[in-house]
Amino acid sequence: DTAVSQTPKYLVTQMGNDKSIKCEQNLGHDTMYWYKQDSKKFLKIMFSYNNKELIINETVPNRFSPKSPDKAHLNLHINSLELGDSAVYFCASSPRTSGRNEQYFGPGTRLTVT
Amino acid sequence: AQSVTQLGSHVSVSEGALVLLRCNYSSSVPPYLFWYVQYPNQGLQLLLKYTTGATLVKGINGFEAEFKKSETSFHLTKPSAHMSDAAEYFCAVSDPYSSASKIIFGSGTRLSIRP
Numbered sequence A: 001d002t003a004v005s006q007t008p009k010y011l012v013t014q015m016g017n018d019k020s021i022k023c024e025q026n027l028g029h030d031t032m033y034w035y036k037q038d039s040k041k042f043l044k045i046m047f048s049y050n051n052k053e054l055i056i057n058e059t060v061p062n063r064f065s066p067k068s069p070d071k072a073h074l075n076l077h078i079n080s081l082e083l084g085d086s087a088v089y090f091c092a093s094s095p096r097t098s099g100r101n102e103q104y105f106g107p108g109t110r111l112t113v114t
Numbered sequence B: 001a002q003s004v005t006q007l008g009s010h011v012s013v014s015e016g017a018l019v020l021l022r023c024n025y026s027s028s029v030p031p032y033l034f035w036y037v038q039y040p041n042q043g044l045q046l047l048l049k050y051t052t053g054a055t056l057v058k059g060i061n062g063f064e065a066e067f068k069k070s071e072t073s074f075h076l077t078k079p080s081a082h083m084s085d086a087a088e089y090f091c092a093v094s095d096p097y098s099s100a101s102k103i104i105f106g107s108g109t110r111l112s113i114r115p
Helices: none
Strands: A004-007 A010-013 A019-025 A031-037 A043-050 A053-057 A064-070 A073-078 A087-094 A109-113 B003-007 B010-014 B019-026 B032-038 B044-050 B056-058 B064-068 B073-078 B087-094 B103-105 B109-114
Touching: A004 A087, A010 A019, A019 A031, A019 A087, A019 A109, A031 A073, A043 A064, A043 A073, A043 B103, A073 A087, B003 B087, B003 B103, B010 B019, B019 B032, B019 B087, B019 B109, B032 B064, B032 B073, B044 B056, B044 B064, B044 B073, B073 B087
Parallel strands: A010 A109, B010 B109
Antiparallel strands: A004 A019, A019 A073, A031 A043, A031 A087, A043 A053, A064 A073, A087 A109, B003 B019, B019 B073, B032 B044, B032 B087, B056 B064, B064 B073, B087 B103, B087 B109
């Protein structure tokens, strides 16, 4: 049973396109996250949702829009893709919104923008 | 504000040798500290976590880390490296009093194991 799953695993697209990445967790967690990992492996948080409510919104271009239809799902939509968006995007979840809790990560989606 | 510094972006050890990955943190409150491992083309997996209490924390795969408040360090060790330990390791810090559930990650250390 996959705890945190993401689709697709690989995404290759051209500049200017719009794409979405989906994330689902079956752990019963309340909080979900999106991270971006660049080519140097640096991991930066983008968004966090708790029970469908946005609680963390780091400095991310408006072209990125998260959507949480329910607490088990957090999708990431990216408009007008740019070369600099190429990265690995990780979804994660944690039991509740608190700094006390570790996070559980999905396998990642490698986005390549050409 | 919190931050994490991992000393050494790449560490190479021989199989069977001691593994030592260094992590120093900065935090204005008593922190929670984590080590995560990322195997090639995979997501991050929790190795171990320090919350409160015992400062020596044991994790999975024979790893352990010691919280040293006076040195603001949380170094990761393993007595004997195995080829399967080759991966990227991330130290991370969080504020346990925060309602925002934000974890700050270090820049990572790539561990290579020589046969």
